[in-house]
Amino acid sequence: MKVKLISSTPNPELTIARAARLCYRRSYDEDMTLEKAQKLIQEIVARGHESVLEHASFTFLIEGISRAASHQLVRHRLASYSQQSQRYIHFKNPEFVIPPSIKENETLFDHFQEQIQKSSDMYQEMIKMGIAEEDARYILPQAITSQIILTANAREYLHILKLRLCSRAQWEIRMIATAILKILKELAPIIFENAGPPCATGICPEGDKGCGHPWSKR
Numbered sequence: 001m002k003v004k005l006i007s008s009t010p011n012p013e014l015t016i017a018r019a020a021r022l023c024y025r026r027s028y029d030e031d032m033t034l035e036k037a038q039k040l041i042q043e044i045v046a047r048g049h050e051s052v053l054e055h056a057s058f059t060f061l062i063e064g065i066s067r068a069a070s071h072q073l074v075r076h077r078l079a080s081y082s083q084q085s086q087r088y089i090h091f092k093n094p095e096f097v098i099p100p101s102i103k104e105n106e107t108l109f110d111h112f113q114e115q116i117q118k119s120s121d122m123y124q125e126m127i128k129m130g131i132a133e134e135d136a137r138y139i140l141p142q143a144i145t146s147q148i149i150l151t152a153n154a155r156e157y158l159h160i161l162k163l164r165l166c167s168r169a170q171w172e173i174r175m176i177a178t179a180i181l182k183i184l185k186e187l188a189p190i191i192f193e194n195a196g197p198p199c200a201t202g203i204c205p206e207g208d209k210g211c212g213h214p215w216s217k218r
């Protein structure tokens with residue numbers, strides 16, 4: 001799986017801080033420095049004035065994500081997506097994500113691969129028989145990889161990271177969230193300084209379902 005930034009708002013933190021400043025001034029502050037912006041953004045986030053975070057957006061290409069994980073990702077409704085179509089593309093050499101828990105069990109791993117191969121062979125067979133990709137794909141497992149482009153604004157990323165970096169989130173989407181956070185921290189360190197599940201800065205809302213190991217910032 002690979003997560004790559006393909007575009008983003010230039011100067012995301014200045015853009016957001018200037019927008020926030022405009023709420024309290026008669027004119028747009030073109031000359032605001034990054035030092036001033038830093039203090040303002042920290043105040044905005046602390047006060048919950050989060051709508052201004054919507055002025056910066058980031059677009060990622062995610063390659064090699066399983067359909068099992070991409071289905072979870074696209075549940076985030078305030079983001080935008082473009083995903084490889086299984087209707088229009090014939091996957092001649094499909095690749096598959098195999099969970100670590102299966103990989104580390106040799107017998108299970110072999111069996112898993114056999115089943116995947118069978119599904120894949122039947123998919124190719126159906127296409128040869130003239131069955132359309134949109135129907136042949138019904139035999140493909142959720143492990144099949146896909147490519148997806150994700151665009152969202154900083155507010156939505158904070159939300160996605162809050163849910164998907166939690167230890168209770170599924171391992172593959174957690175890996176994706178971790179890779180996204182690493183890039184976002186480089187681009188907008190002030191905004192994403194405290195990004196993460198609620199336990200990183202406060203109390204776990206999961207109650208007795210919590211993992212008992214607070215997430216640590218990285």
Ligand SMILES: Cc1cc2nc3c(=O)[nH]c(=O)nc-3n(C[C@H](O)[C@H](O)[C@H](O)COP(=O)(O)OP(=O)(O)OC[C@H]3O[C@@H](n4cnc5c(N)ncnc54)[C@H](O)[C@@H]3O)c2cc1C
Nearest residue numbers: 072074075076077078079156159160163164166168169170
């Ligand atoms: C650990 C975990 C387990 C999960 N298990 C399941 C499961 O078993 N079954 C299942 O179906 N899903 C499951 N989900 C998915 C979950 O229910 C959400 O669909 C997903 O996390 C997207 O979150 P969201 O709706 O808060 O975010 P987004 O869609 O990203 O929306 C962001 C925020 O915008 C607001 N918002 C967006 N749309 C609306 C709206 N229509 N009305 C009002 N407010 C809105 C809400 O405040 C929302 O939090 C799970 C998620 C996690 C993290």
